[in-house]
Amino acid sequence: MTPQAVAQAQLDAYNAHDVDGLCALYADGACQYRHPDILLAQGRQAIRRRYAERFAGSSPRAQLLQRIVSGNTVVDSERVHDGASYTELLAIYEVMNGQIAKAWFRNGATTQLRVARHEDIPVMEALIARSGIELSKGFYSEEQAAAVTKHVFGVDTQLVEDATYFIIERDGEALACGGWSKRATLFGGDRHKSGPDPLLDPATQPGRIRAFFVDPSAPRQGLGTMLMQHCEREALAQGFQLLELAATMPGVPLYKAAGFESVEDFALTLPGDVSVPLARMRKLLSGC
Ligand SMILES: CC(C)(COP(=O)(O)OP(=O)(O)OC[C@H]1O[C@@H](n2cnc3c(N)ncnc32)[C@H](O)[C@@H]1OP(=O)(O)O)[C@@H](O)C(=O)NCCC(=O)NCCS
Incomplete structure (x- = not known):
């Protein structure tokens, strides 16, 4: 799979809340970071736990606003909708041999609707x-x-x-x-x-x-x-x-x-x- 196809498959699996599908797109020793360098999860098991926790309490949906591909790096600008709010997110994926080796996430503003x-x-x-x-x-x-x-x-x-x-x-x-x-x-x-x-x-x-x-x-x-x-x-x-x-x-x-x-x-x-x-x-x- 091309880096672009891997990033798209990641987005689709995220929106389907498919933890197995997401984990299959990450390499064995893959790392996820809060941009630039705070380690969120290392290895498939830790990544699995993160997504399982994320989907246990809510049903987020990521909307892709823009995607830039440069070599083996994909940068996605997204809006992640969750109930009556959404958060701006920048996701950077480094893809090696058809799997994500490293991913960095950076949260932006949260837009919230309330009574x-x-x-x-x-x-x-x-x-x-x-x-x-x-x-x-x-x-x-x-x-x-x-x-x-x-x-x-x-x-x-x-x-x-x-x-x-x-x-x-x-x-x-x-x-x-x-x-x-x-x-x-x-x-x-x-x-x-x-x-x-x-x-x-x-x-x-x-x-x-x-x-x-x-x-x-x-x-x-x-x-x-x-x-x-x-x-x-x-x-x-x-x-x-x-x-x-x-x-x-x-x-x-x-x-x-x-x-x-x-x-x-x-x-x-x-x-x-x-x-x-x-x-x-x-x-x-x-x-x-
Ligand atoms: C009417 C109002 C609430 C619209 O809010 P908004 O957040 O800008 O609307 P959205 O961004 O959700 O717009 C959705 C779609 O509506 C249409 N639209 C909204 N505002 C428009 C405008 N000024 N010109 C043309 N199309 C417009 C477009 O199709 C737009 O989609 P697009 O931006 O992808 O093209 C806002 O302009 C406003 O507060 N106006 C002054 C107060 C007012 O008259 N309120 C209505 C009282 S009845």
Whole structure:
């Protein structure tokens, strides 16, 4: 096998959680290191123990981002997904006679999705304000972005109470927030709401996707998609078959990419007589 084929077989066996398959790709006396020189395991038995422990408590999945091959060395840049988080990983394999003789691993940042708490609200409000202004560029005029950010965007604390609003942090820094709802309100933060917010019937009514915001420092890194996949799984688990949302124009490309379809265009008239177009969108869930 070429070094490239060995690295690919390693990745496939890792994703299949196939400890025997992984061990067969390592030479008898192979060594694994935390880059540059901390020995993690020496010899097949020690490598077997490491992988058996890794797969005992979780089901990680490595996503290959980039691979460089130079002679008998392969360098893989990966994202290792584990539950609602992923870690950047650099893996370097030295291949001899069709087997891995040495491997070095270097962990990068961890991106973690978790349930938002009340104490996160000030951080999320600040993130939402930055996101609403900066990431609306090219979709709304400055006046529209300012009006919708001021009068509509914000945290709906009911979702925080329901534990259906989430925050994504990278090494502890908040980078995105968003959620879903089992209640009737379709959009808007606390200051846009008034009156009770009744529960929906999952058997007959669509659940809501609510208030997705990504920090302007981290657009197009898949954070919106990460939130969406998590919300869809949770809504489905609670019996909802259909999801509905009110999309801002900057939100429409993400929601289309996630499989939502527009069912109605409408506009909000905000103070100062500013008209802001939105789209009502829907998606049928099917066992994601
Ligand atoms: C909408 C928003 C949450 C998207 O978050 P994101 O993390 O950048 O989205 P993702 O990286 O998961 O994008 C997934 C896909 O959606 C589409 N997409 C997302 N943003 C896009 C944009 N600005 N232009 C074109 N396509 C876009 C792309 O197909 C993208 O895949 P790609 O990057 O591989 O091409 C973010 O732009 C945002 O916070 N906007 C301002 C606030 C807002 O209006 N929120 C919506 C409220 S309803």
